[in-house]
Amino acid sequence: MIAPALTWQDRSSVRGEMQADEQTRPRTKRLPRSVRERQILDAAVDVFAAQGFHPASMDEISETAGISKPMIYAYLGSKEELFVACIRREADRLLEAIRGAVGEDLRADQQLWRGLRSFFEYTQEHRSSWAVLHRQALAQGEPFSGELAEWRRQAMELISVLLARATAASDQPMQPEQMQPFAAALVGAGESLVDWWIENPGHTADGMAMRLMNLVWMGFGDLVEGRDWKPE
Amino acid sequence: MIAPALTWQDRSSVRGEMQADEQTRPRTKRLPRSVRERQILDAAVDVFAAQGFHPASMDEISETAGISKPMIYAYLGSKEELFVACIRREADRLLEAIRGAVGEDLRADQQLWRGLRSFFEYTQEHRSSWAVLHRQALAQGEPFSGELAEWRRQAMELISVLLARATAASDQPMQPEQMQPFAAALVGAGESLVDWWIENPGHTADGMAMRLMNLVWMGFGDLVEGRDWKPE
DNA sequence: GAGTAAGGCTACGCACGAGTAGGTTCATGG
DNA sequence: CCATGAACCTACTCGTGCGTAGCCTTACTC
Numbered sequence: 001m002i003a004p005a006l007t008w009q010d011r012s013s014v015r016g017e018m019q020a021d022e023q024t025r026p027r028t029k030r031l032p033r034s035v036r037e038r039q040i041l042d043a044a045v046d047v048f049a050a051q052g053f054h055p056a057s058m059d060e061i062s063e064t065a066g067i068s069k070p071m072i073y074a075y076l077g078s079k080e081e082l083f084v085a086c087i088r089r090e091a092d093r094l095l096e097a098i099r100g101a102v103g104e105d106l107r108a109d110q111q112l113w114r115g116l117r118s119f120f121e122y123t124q125e126h127r128s129s130w131a132v133l134h135r136q137a138l139a140q141g142e143p144f145s146g147e148l149a150e151w152r153r154q155a156m157e158l159i160s161v162l163l164a165r166a167t168a169a170s171d172q173p174m175q176p177e178q179m180q181p182f183a184a185a186l187v188g189a190g191e192s193l194v195d196w197w198i199e200n201p202g203h204t205a206d207g208m209a210m211r212l213m214n215l216v217w218m219g220f221g222d223l224v225e226g227r228d229w230k231p232e
Numbered sequence: 233m234i235a236p237a238l239t240w241q242d243r244s245s246v247r248g249e250m251q252a253d254e255q256t257r258p259r260t261k262r263l264p265r266s267v268r269e270r271q272i273l274d275a276a277v278d279v280f281a282a283q284g285f286h287p288a289s290m291d292e293i294s295e296t297a298g299i300s301k302p303m304i305y306a307y308l309g310s311k312e313e314l315f316v317a318c319i320r321r322e323a324d325r326l327l328e329a330i331r332g333a334v335g336e337d338l339r340a341d342q343q344l345w346r347g348l349r350s351f352f353e354y355t356q357e358h359r360s361s362w363a364v365l366h367r368q369a370l371a372q373g374e375p376f377s378g379e380l381a382e383w384r385r386q387a388m389e390l391i392s393v394l395l396a397r398a399t400a401a402s403d404q405p406m407q408p409e410q411m412q413p414f415a416a417a418l419v420g421a422g423e424s425l426v427d428w429w430i431e432n433p434g435h436t437a438d439g440m441a442m443r444l445m446n447l448v449w450m451g452f453g454d455l456v457e458g459r460d461w462k463p464e
Numbered sequence: 465g466a467g468t469a470a471g472g473c474t475a476c477g478c479a480c481g482a483g484t485a486g487g488t489t490c491a492t493g494g
Numbered sequence: 495c496c497a498t499g500a501a502c503c504t505a506c507t508c509g510t511g512c513g514t515a516g517c518c519t520t521a522c523t524c
Contacts, residue, residue: 032471033470068473069473073514182447185428192423193417216448218451221449221461262490264501291480291481
């Protein structure tokens with residue numbers, strides 16, 4: 001049995017006594033459309049992240065955003081369209097953060113290191129964003145998982161190219177396509193490590209990136225024998 | 233506008249003309265409770281896997297199972313309890329398959345190899361089972377993600393011990409707790425590779441396990457220079 | 465200072481789906 | 495051959511939540 005979830009009304013009646021732990025934006029008036037759209041998306045990401053797509057109600061989103069429901073429909077369309085908009089925005093942000101950190105002209109292991117680090121930093125600072133992307137988008141069926149697939153495609157593209165470039169100098173250079181499953185594994189390892197991190201806080205983003213770097217760059221075979229990878 | 237959904241009566245009347253492309257189990261009668269419970273769980277896993285927890289309807293599950301809704305409530309309780317029962321059963325099955333494959337008295341890399349291989353074999357043969365476990369349980373909130381957390385805990389326990397044992401002979405032996413993040417990363421890498429595999433079929437379970445084994449045991453550092461891991 | 469459009473709202477219709485009330489049929493043991 | 499209960503059903507109730515109809519109100523333009 002689930003403990004009966006507090007409705008918004010329940011909580012707000014409590015709030016008089018407790019402190020306001022929720023982010024119900026106070027109603028401001030007559031703001032330009034672009035600002036409202038941002039506020040709505042912010043609220044939607046939070047609510048979708050906390051509840052999941054289906055359980056999340058447009059009423060709660062509108063309340064959190066501090067605006068009435070019809071405005072959401074006017075500006076961003078149906079619940080589905082709103083959710084897709086959330087996924088797109090958050091995916092772009094995360095990808096941009098990583099791309100920026102990776103840079104262009106560094107040694108492959110350095111690029112990987114920076115990419116991983118920025119990934120952990122980003123997920124640390126944007127929990128809701130990550131939850132919507134990683135969990136919710138995946139779990140909902142076709143219209144949405146497609147959006148996520150596009151993000152993964154781009155992330156894997158970035159990594160595949162990076163890895164392939166790393167093998168360029170060797171006697172068996174690889175094509176980016178051959179590196180795809182490795183990129184997939186790396187993305188998954190990162191995602192999963194974030195989950196572990198959430199349940200085991202007290203580690204820095206650098207530390208997390210380092211662990212993953214060691215795993216994928218050195219491998220257990222080396223780690224077991226005490227050889228590890230260090231930045232710089 | 234959504235096309236008005238067919239009611240149960242509508243569909244069953246149609247089925248005479250079209251072919252039954254759905255797995256609607258034909259109604260058999262007077263079966264013992266234990267058999268019905270299995271049928272219901274089977275149906276529930278399929279429907280939850282395809283639709284997700286919230287969108288899945290008890291009506292559809294009952295139809296797929298070939299039994300009426302009140303029986304589900306009588307035997308397995310509410311929708312939530314049914315979902316939890318699904319997660320538990322599938323988690324146990326997968327874990328048991330892996331535990332059996334890993335065995336007890338082998339070299340660590342061989343144990344890992346066998347565990348990975350059985351994991352990929354299992355997910356290949358039980359898609360729905362995997363979808364419920366990996367995707368749906370994660371995405372739904374607290375009561376369910378807790379169930380999944382328990383599975384991950386056990387999987388990570390298994391791996392951590394295995395990895396720690398691998399370092400026993402080295403000059404820097406590790407405790408299982410220290411290996412936890414690596415185990416988490418490995419689990420995630422495996423999960424993600426399964427997703428990649430589904431979208432890129434035409435690989436054997438052995439091949440997939442080999443890729444992951446190479447990644448985590450050898451690491452890119454070795455792979456880049458042409459050193460790879462082989463079974464046996 | 466009238467007209468128009470953009471920002472904003474309350475209050476509802478309507479469909480869908482969890483869960484149940486209340487019944488029927490069949491098998492077994494006394 | 496009657497009774498008890500297990501297996502099984504149809505047909506509801508009732509809450510919840512998406513999406514909208516219809517209506518204000520402020521700001522800017524001509």
